Amino acid sequence: MDVMFMITCGRYIRSILYLLLLISVQFGPHAVEGVWPLPQAFTSSPERYPVNSQDFYFVYGRQSAAQQGCSVLDTAFKRYFSLIFPDHNSGSHSTTRNGHNGSPADRLSWTIYLVPFCVPDNLSISAGKASLNAETVWGAVRGLETFSQLVYQDDFGSYFVNKTEIDDFPRFQFRGILLDTSRHFLPVQAILKTLDAMAYSKFNVFHWHIVDDPSFPYQSSTFPDLSSKGAFHPMTHIYTQSDVRRVISYARLWGIRVLPEFDSPGHTTSWGKGQPGLLTPCYKGGTPSGTFGPVNPALPSTYRFMARLFKEVSSVFPDSYVHLGGDEVDFHCWRSNPDVRVFMQKMGFGGDFTKLEAFYIENIVNITSALNKTSIVWQDVFDYHERVSTPQQIWDLHRIIKAGMRVLLAAQWYINHISYGQDWRNSYTEQKKLVIGGEVCMWGEYVDATNLTPRLWPRASAVAERLWSDEKQTSSVDKAFPRLQDFRCKLLRRGIQAEPLYVGHCKHEYQGI
């Protein structure tokens, strides 16, 4: 079984899907624009065709398994129509046309085929025909992104697309971005905007590091005190069930999975406020010091609480994976607590607290397994100070379950870490041993909605190309530079506050101030 549900052969739709779009065709002088991340195989010619928003329709093909009513594609058509024609003042113009008008000689038709066998997704634009073959609706969404980047405006505002042939598929199946909503609260709008930008760079996993030491913004229906006492503010700095559902369904329409992380037994200070008895009381000189450490692994009540919490989490977050954290557990408090030490003896762990941690994690993994979820945990081989000061490869799918455990390795980029100058270049050339993918981690110590977007984009896009494109074709940073500059201007044009790479300008500067 793969981690990815996307691009998996024939998993969603097994029959043929045709998507036709009809636009008028003329010929003119050439201009070629790039696509970011670079497709696996890309050929284009100077031959260009005008694209007129008034005559532009997405049309489901006759033999397509998906037809109008397929919400993922219906909404994708709408979104991409606006993205392709930012100047278009849509009045009564419908972006899709019900019925199959064929493709007269003076029309460019574009088709999405969804085929039930493993061939690369393909996009073809030529004088008489433009078609997109995609195995799955998700592949079709990625193809729409590619197509939208191929359409460009000349100096007079007319839209064009060049004759193009593209075969495409991702290099890695897991292409994630982590947002940390505990160190600073991110309003739902900031998350949705990030999902937009993720789709533009073909990211497909939103790793939601939703709670941590500083705050617990997730409003649990089972344990409402967790947020009412553990959030920065019980009303304004929380994610309600409805907020979470909104994020998940919004992400789904972009082909992005939401991987929730409820990190324990460490990083749980905020949990303790709304759940007395959950955390380990620390001792000093034989008496409780009044401070608390990680979750108390010695109490049966801990596991009863976790079972109920993860039962709720499992139903709220439909993804088959759940991230259990497990990083940076400090043993000092456990060691200070006499009850924990008694438990250690009883369990035969001696003085080895890594065994106690493994016992705890194993229990939580068993809880989530019983809920038919696959667990992911952090590779806890680094300490907090290293984490905030140096970017490094740090996580994998923990080998906690000894038998039958699938190993997932992912490199990550700590993009909250900033330095002066063109630091995207490092991300671009970073060549860690990626197994099934990687993710960009935007930890929240110094990041909130005020600076999230310019810190993330276009630097995360550099990572996106490592994750999507062919390694050999994208080995030159210097060749990537003008393409990334161009892509950054596209992001600006789409309202993403992506910061500049270096001196220069975009035709349409950011006007959001």
Added chain:
Amino acid sequence: MDVMFMITCGRYIRSILYLLLLISVQFGPHAVEGVWPLPQAFTSSPERYPVNSQDFYFVYGRQSAAQQGCSVLDTAFKRYFSLIFPDHNSGSHSTTRNGHNGSPADRLSWTIYLVPFCVPDNLSISAGKASLNAETVWGAVRGLETFSQLVYQDDFGSYFVNKTEIDDFPRFQFRGILLDTSRHFLPVQAILKTLDAMAYSKFNVFHWHIVDDPSFPYQSSTFPDLSSKGAFHPMTHIYTQSDVRRVISYARLWGIRVLPEFDSPGHTTSWGKGQPGLLTPCYKGGTPSGTFGPVNPALPSTYRFMARLFKEVSSVFPDSYVHLGGDEVDFHCWRSNPDVRVFMQKMGFGGDFTKLEAFYIENIVNITSALNKTSIVWQDVFDYHERVSTPQQIWDLHRIIKAGMRVLLAAQWYINHISYGQDWRNSYTEQKKLVIGGEVCMWGEYVDATNLTPRLWPRASAVAERLWSDEKQTSSVDKAFPRLQDFRCKLLRRGIQAEPLYVGHCKHEYQGI
């Protein structure tokens, strides 16, 4: 003569100005809020008075020299009313009241006195009376800022102000921010927004580094080709005369001077596009290489051009100072050019190109002196690579004119240079030998409207406190931290996209995404 026109004794208004504002008074439990930058003398008590927007008016005092019609204060009253009451939905409510209603016992009155002798500006808020004494209208504007920061809301949305006594004046007279609009074009809106935020931190000089090598966005009426050929785009990436006037008059209402910089003879690549013959042709192997160096100092036409350009600049920018640049002149091209070498011989400079540079600068200074402007130039003791990679103290008023030249020293903070973590702490403790002030430099290599605001704020505010407040009272970074956090939340509340200092939250998070 001072550099600053602000806070100079009796310079603007010599008689007494009273400003009264009437608000209803009650007593309640206490809460004290801070002011950033810290006033010179500040005492407040837990005694607090409710402030009700419906009953709140700014009223000019009877004996005030300024009365309704004083545009600086009239507009300041309007702006600060909205800043003090962000929730107030202003319908027909007038923020000022014509006439002098006295101060009944149940009212808090607030007066601005403008006195013709040198005493510190004073703000006093007590049960029966609230008054602001200011020597000048500009001091009154700063006092309004201070007052606006004293008003706070409780958890139920009611406004309060505490009993407070403040004596205040700036530590340094020159408190500037440099924006670079050549490496990236900054839309006028981004500049205006920066002026707003500058006023909130009591900055008073906008150093407009308007042109440089990459682009010439200033649209000159005398030489329109400079921008039509030298800007990134001749229509969309320029500052028209009207744009410049708008910036200057907007800044003036905040008590901010606009110091224009037209940097030469180096940093002029963009000038050459619209002014053929201005730059020095570089030679290679005895023939012109096709590239150009600094402005050609050997040609009389150069000085005729500069005289006409600076005549225009002098009339467009009313400030008595003009910045001539003069930094980072590379002598290679001059040295390669045979005509320049002949000129050197003729002038008796031998092989010393610093003499040629001094000759050039002296000519330009004479041009601007004849226009009744005082010149400022960069201390050209650093090379380009140092500049972008390390923050350092780098500029003073050049000692080019040997006799009678006033020396202006200013430390600066290169705030475009970013590093991970709490780098505001360095700015806060930076203790260069400041003579008349300092400025924050936001060079534009990696900054445009997408990331200008979060990179500038609240880090520049840390510098602002060094420039405004008493050195001894503000020597502790740890004491400053919670105050700066609080001030950053105030900036958010005012719509300034100021980035977080560390983990935490504000009551009103940034919602601008």
